[in-house]
Amino acid sequence: MRKEVLLDVIALNAGYGGKPVLQGVDFQVREGEIVAVIGRNGVGKSTLMKTLIGLLPTDRGSINLRGASIDLVSAHNRARKGIGYVPQGRDVFPRMTVLENLLVGESIAGKSTPGKVDEIYRYFPILKERADQRAGTMSGGQQQQLAIGRVLMGDPSMILLDEPSEGIQPNIVQDIARIMVELNRETGVTVVFVEQNVDMIRAMAQRCYVMDKGRIVAELDREMLQDRDTIRRYLSV
Numbered sequence: 001m002r003k004e005v006l007l008d009v010i011a012l013n014a015g016y017g018g019k020p021v022l023q024g025v026d027f028q029v030r031e032g033e034i035v036a037v038i039g040r041n042g043v044g045k046s047t048l049m050k051t052l053i054g055l056l057p058t059d060r061g062s063i064n065l066r067g068a069s070i071d072l073v074s075a076h077n078r079a080r081k082g083i084g085y086v087p088q089g090r091d092v093f094p095r096m097t098v099l100e101n102l103l104v105g106e107s108i109a110g111k112s113t114p115g116k117v118d119e120i121y122r123y124f125p126i127l128k129e130r131a132d133q134r135a136g137t138m139s140g141g142q143q144q145q146l147a148i149g150r151v152l153m154g155d156p157s158m159i160l161l162d163e164p165s166e167g168i169q170p171n172i173v174q175d176i177a178r179i180m181v182e183l184n185r186e187t188g189v190t191v192v193f194v195e196q197n198v199d200m201i202r203a204m205a206q207r208c209y210v211m212d213k214g215r216i217v218a219e220l221d222r223e224m225l226q227d228r229d230t231i232r233r234y235l236s237v
């Protein structure tokens with residue numbers, strides 16, 4: 001059975017106070033997919049993520065979640081509708097402990113799910129080990145896992161991840177990719193991630209969109225993703 005379309009982005013235009021960045025972005029993500037958005041520096045990948053979560057307004061076009069437009073829904077309410085967002089650079093609260101960061105995630109989502117912290121600890125055991133440590137003293141890879149864990153506290157149906165591999169050691173990149181694939185398989189959560197790291201793209205993505213100059217210019221299927229050189233070529237379009 002073909003899964004339902006979860007996210008449908010049509011001719012999306014957005015930018016910063018009159019400076020257009022997204023210039024007609026079209027793509028679709030189905031329920032339960034893991035989809036990558038790749039492309040060179042500055043092509044608009046983070047702008048796309050910020051527009052999807054509602055930190056930037058839609059100038060033209062539309063973003064539809066399960067068939068209904070969310071263009072006029074605030075970022076806060078998009079989170080409540082089940083969209084989780086981990087920004088580029090992750091943004092954990094450095095002076096709070098790991099556990100406190102997780103509990104903030106729960107309050108942002110506006111719901112409390114018993115047993116959630118333990119579920120997150122099962123996927124990210126390092127967070128359990130470091131529960132009482134201040135987040136700012138952890139490595140980049142540990143902070144990335146915390147940022148993902150914090151978003152999972154809200155039990156999202158879709159997670160947007162902006163360059164999760166940035167500044168992280170290669171072996172931890174592989175760990176995070178593996179955990180995300182497990183999470184997807186076991187919970188059905190949909191994942192849309194921005195990435196330029198070939199290893200992370202190959203380890204996580206089922207499908208991939210290539211962005212250039214504010215538009216989607218190509219789509220790579222699972223077979224094309226097998227070939228490192230194909231990915232490298234599209235990363236340098």
Ligand SMILES: Nc1ncnc2c1ncn2[C@@H]1O[C@H](COP(=O)(O)OP(=O)(O)OP(=O)(O)O)[C@@H](O)[C@H]1O
Nearest residue numbers: 016019021039040041042043044045046047048088
């Ligand atoms: N806050 C901002 N105000 C004005 N222009 C911005 C702002 N943030 C980004 N831009 C511009 O928008 C364009 C797209 O930036 P964006 O951050 O979306 O690219 P990106 O693909 O995520 O790049 P990277 O791979 O370096 O993260 C760039 O020209 C950038 O300079």
Ligand SMILES: [Mg+2]
Nearest residue numbers: 045046047088
């Ligand atoms: Mg970016």
